[in-house]
Amino acid sequence: MTNKLFIYNTLSRQKEEFIPLHENFVGMYVCGPTVYSDVHLGNCRTFISFDLIYRYLLHLGFKVRYVRNITDAGHLEGDRDEGDDKFAKKAKLEQVEPMEIVQKYTLGFHNVMGAFNTLPPSIEPTATGHIIEQQEMIQHIIKNGYAYEVNGSVYFDVEKYIKEYPYGQLTNRNLEDLLANTRELDGQDEKHGPLDFALWINAKPEHLMRWSSPWGVGFPGWHIECSAMSSKYLGDTFDIHGGGMDLQATHHTNEIAQSQACNHKSPVKYWMHTNMLTVNGVRMSKSAGNGFDPDELFTGNHPLLDKGYSPMAVRFFMMQTHYRSTLDFSNEALTASEKGYRKLMSSMELFDKIKTSATTTSDIATLKKNCYDAMNDDFNTAVLLANLFEGVRIINSVYAGTETITEQDLETLVNLFQDFVIDVLGLQPEGSSDNSISDGLMNLILSIRADVKAKKDFATSDKIRDSLKQLNISVKDEKDGKTSWSFE
RNA sequence: GGUCGCGUGGCCGAGCGGUUAGGCAGAGGUCUGCAAAACCUCGUACAGCAGUUCAAAUCUGCUCGCGACCUCCA
Numbered sequence: 001m002t003n004k005l006f007i008y009n010t011l012s013r014q015k016e017e018f019i020p021l022h023e024n025f026v027g028m029y030v031c032g033p034t035v036y037s038d039v040h041l042g043n044c045r046t047f048i049s050f051d052l053i054y055r056y057l058l059h060l061g062f063k064v065r066y067v068r069n070i071t072d073a074g075h076l077e078g079d080r081d082e083g084d085d086k087f088a089k090k091a092k093l094e095q096v097e098p099m100e101i102v103q104k105y106t107l108g109f110h111n112v113m114g115a116f117n118t119l120p121p122s123i124e125p126t127a128t129g130h131i132i133e134q135q136e137m138i139q140h141i142i143k144n145g146y147a148y149e150v151n152g153s154v155y156f157d158v159e160k161y162i163k164e165y166p167y168g169q170l171t172n173r174n175l176e177d178l179l180a181n182t183r184e185l186d187g188q189d190e191k192h193g194p195l196d197f198a199l200w201i202n203a204k205p206e207h208l209m210r211w212s213s214p215w216g217v218g219f220p221g222w223h224i225e226c227s228a229m230s231s232k233y234l235g236d237t238f239d240i241h242g243g244g245m246d247l248q249a250t251h252h253t254n255e256i257a258q259s260q261a262c263n264h265k266s267p268v269k270y271w272m273h274t275n276m277l278t279v280n281g282v283r284m285s286k287s288a289g290n291g292f293d294p295d296e297l298f299t300g301n302h303p304l305l306d307k308g309y310s311p312m313a314v315r316f317f318m319m320q321t322h323y324r325s326t327l328d329f330s331n332e333a334l335t336a337s338e339k340g341y342r343k344l345m346s347s348m349e350l351f352d353k354i355k356t357s358a359t360t361t362s363d364i365a366t367l368k369k370n371c372y373d374a375m376n377d378d379f380n381t382a383v384l385l386a387n388l389f390e391g392v393r394i395i396n397s398v399y400a401g402t403e404t405i406t407e408q409d410l411e412t413l414v415n416l417f418q419d420f421v422i423d424v425l426g427l428q429p430e431g432s433s434d435n436s437i438s439d440g441l442m443n444l445i446l447s448i449r450a451d452v453k454a455k456k457d458f459a460t461s462d463k464i465r466d467s468l469k470q471l472n473i474s475v476k477d478e479k480d481g482k483t484s485w486s487f488e
Numbered sequence: 489g490g491u492c493g494c495g496u497g498g499c500c501g502a503g504c505g506g507u508u509a510g511g512c513a514g515a516g517g518u519c520u521g522c523a524a525a526a527c528c529u530c531g532u533a534c535a536g537c538a539g540u541u542c543a544a545a546u547c548u549g550c551u552c553g554c555g556a557c558c559u560c561c562a
Binding site: 251343385 | 492528
């Protein structure tokens with residue numbers, strides 16, 4: 001439909017027209033979570049952003065293969081207190097199995113993603129499930145001369161690579177800058193150069209996750225899984241690779257190097273990076289201790305939270321900001337989003353009740369065009385929402401009788417909201433009840449209230465309304481004498 | 489220190505050379521038995537200084553403040 005889609009490509013630092021490598025097909029890889037602890041909101045933001053991108057690509061009619069990995073190897077060690085060998089001395093059965101941790105947090109991650117109404121990826125590969133592929137890729141890189149083995153570990157030879165290929169394109173860094181910022185890290189004497197990074201790491205005795213390999217028992221390095229799995233499922237070159245901005249400088253830079261060294265091809269056409277979530281201006285992160293997990297957010301059970309916020313209110317909150325901007329969390333902002341979200345959703349409930357006319361007083365076609373223009377401009381959901389709120393105004397005005405709409409325009413508007421609010425933004429109604437008992441009870445109560453109101457017994461009718469309010473049920477008298485109700 | 493980015497009205501947050509962002513909060517009004525909701529009207533904001541231009545929040549330079557990455561982290 002309509003115009004061209006433009007995507008901001010980190011490689012070129014500008015918006016580029018999106019032209020898939022294979023017409024009508026899109027391959028997209030997103031770096032997923034490391035499942036050794038609960039996801040926090042900042043993680044969620046990235047995945048929700050890419051969910052939006054995935055949804056819009058689907059909406060445009062592309063056949064998308066969306067791959068998002070689960071990192072369940074490489075970072076996991078049985079000994080949380082390194083240097084202290086008390087854990088190593090414990091019987092193995094006393095320790096938690098690494099895969100137990102993986103299972104627990106993978107399930108938790110999926111639950112949270114479900115709560116946020118994200119679509120599952122097409123493929124969700126795990127690092128532990130692709131050890132062979134990673135080893136094969138490493139062997140290939142060694143064969144091509146860009147990696148070397150030392151004491152059972154394999155390192156990528158950045159200084160050799162950098163002579164033949166651009167290395168720091170994602171961050172605009174040159175060799176001198178990179179070298180100037182290298183730090184002396186202990187225990188890294190094995191590396192030939194300070195920029196070299198591990199492809200395969202020799203496992204210490206206490207390391208629980210370990211696999212045999214041509215270089216001895218060990219585990220894969222931190223970047224190789226994404227290269228191996230993306231090329232396996234999407235090919236040596238694919239359309240979109242995404243992830244959080246914090247992965248740009250190291251993880252993604254090294255992914256490019258690995259793939260180039262292996263296949264002599266640049267792996268990705270469009271690199272996309274989402275910005276961070278901050279709390280009171282500081283990045284939310286595990287180490288900063290200012291991260292709360294989604295459950296705490298939903299329940300309000302956290303010192304930073306005044307109250308709980310529903311998943312959809314949070315999703316709306318994120319959609320009000322462009323994915324490349326930092327998003328600063330505050331209770332005030334969340335509360336504002338909660339109200340905006342409800343306003344948006346409640347206007348959609350009016351569609352069935354709207355009466356059509358012979359003419360339309362607002363320009364629905366332009367509104368629709370503006371929505372597509374916004375999304376085609378690098379997925380600008382903030383502008384999209386601004387346009388949708390113009391639609392909300394129109395709906396409410398028609399319902400109130402101050403504007404009119406034709407049947408055809410109404411249909412356009414209904415489809416527009418279905419497409420963008422539900423399908424693309426991924427917002428869904430919540431808190432509504434289709435419980436027939438509560439519906440029946442409410443009809444009964446409201447009919448009694450209507451009776452006493454007819455007798456001008458306002459004391460009683462207000463008592464009913466106030467009491468229902470206590471139960472978080474709001475009652476609204478509308479101008480045609482009807483009364484509507486909804487859960488707060 | 490290096491690389492990149494940001495500073496917009498009470499709050500959040502788009503815009504990036506000329507025309508309304510939008511949401512929330514606030515003020516007034518319409519409607520209503522009263523509420524609520526909705527609708528209408530209202531703020532004339534772009535860190536500071538200088539420059540380019542007929543025209544700058546939007547471009548350039550400098551200053552100040554903030555952040556990200558450079559170390560596992562989306």
